[in-house]
Each structure stands twice: as structure tokens, then as C-alpha cells.
Amino acid sequence: MPNIVLSRIDERLVHGQVGVQWVGFADANIIVVVNNEVAEDTIQQNLMEMVLADGIAIRFWTVQKTIETIHKAADRQRILLVCRTPKDFRQLVEGGVPISNINVGNMHYAEDKNQIAKTVSVGADDVAEFERLKALGVTCTIQGVPTESGTDLFTLI
Numbered sequence: 001m002p003n004i005v006l007s008r009i010d011e012r013l014v015h016g017q018v019g020v021q022w023v024g025f026a027d028a029n030i031i032v033v034v035n036n037e038v039a040e041d042t043i044q045q046n047l048m049e050m051v052l053a054d055g056i057a058i059r060f061w062t063v064q065k066t067i068e069t070i071h072k073a074a075d076r077q078r079i080l081l082v083c084r085t086p087k088d089f090r091q092l093v094e095g096g097v098p099i100s101n102i103n104v105g106n107m108h109y110a111e112d113k114n115q116i117a118k119t120v121s122v123g124a125d126d127v128a129e130f131e132r133l134k135a136l137g138v139t140c141t142i143q144g145v146p147t148e149s150g151t152d153l154f155t156l157i
Contacts, residue, residue, distance in 0.1 A: 029077065080101070085129070089138070093138060
């Protein structure tokens with residue numbers, strides 16, 4: 001079974017907060033960015049690689065490649081999974097990726113979304129995806145940075 005030490009929703013994917021604070025907090029040594037668009041975009045990949053400390057590996061996979069490949073991970077790989085949306089995580093869970101808890105960090109505000117926490121805004125589609133994740137047995141905790149205490153997302157939607 002893959003050693004997934006943290007699963008995080010962050011619309012920015014990998015930036016300083018994820019690449020330094022969360023990697024250190026979770027003691028991860030590899031980040032797997034699960035995003036169909038970024039998996040094909042070397043410019044975005046290069047920007048994300050720049051924020052990582054030496055010794056931290058990174059992969060850019062589609063949702064499908066993650067489902068097909070994650071179970072081949074070695075035990076020594078401590079994986080931080082990061083996706084932009086709850087839909088991506090729901091697809092991973094339904095595809096057999098062992099995720100029991102999702103750290104929800106940044107979901108930006110837009111006109112059709114309701115702000116439920118300082119850095120988290122959700123629309124109807126997001127709420128439906130979170131409800132599907134809950135039905136699959138996944139807990140979802142809002143936590144911007146490791147020093148903050150987490151809040152159960154389902155108490156806010």
C-alpha cells in the first residue's frame with residue numbers, strides 16, 4: 001500500500017506553503033501533483049519545482065495515471081498528494097487510492113461560491129463532491145498551515 005502521509009486540496013498546488021511547511025510537517029519526501037492539465041504543462045511544472053528543498057522529489061500525474069501507478073510506490077516514499085479540487089480526490093478514492101483524510105487548504109472565492117473559511121470557498125459542485133467523499137468514508141479538515149488547528153469541513157457546509 002502506498003505511504004500517503006498527507007492529501008491536500010490547494011488550488012495553487014505547489015507553492016512555498018506546500019513545498020516547505022506541509023512537506024516538513026508531514027515528513028514527506030515526494031510530492032505527487034494530481035492534475036490533468038499540469039501533467040502536460042512543463043512551465044507550471046518548472047515553477048513548482050523551484051520552491052522545493054533539495055531531496056524532495058515531485059511527480060506530475062493525471063488522475064488516471066495516479067490511480068494506475070500509486071500502488072507501485074516503495075515503502076520509503078512518503079507521499080504528499082495534492083489536487084486542486086474535491087472532484088479529483090473523489091475520482092482517486094473511487095479508483096482505489098487509499099485516502100482516508102483530506103486537508104483542505106485553499107479553494108479560492110468566485111461569484112458562484114460561498115466562503116466557509118478564511119481560505120476556503122465552495123460552490124454547489126464542490127459541496128456535492130465533498131458529500132460523495134464523506135459517503136466514501138473520507139474526512140475533510142480545513143487547515144491553512146500546520147500551526148493552525150483543523151476544522152471539520154462538514155460542520156461548515
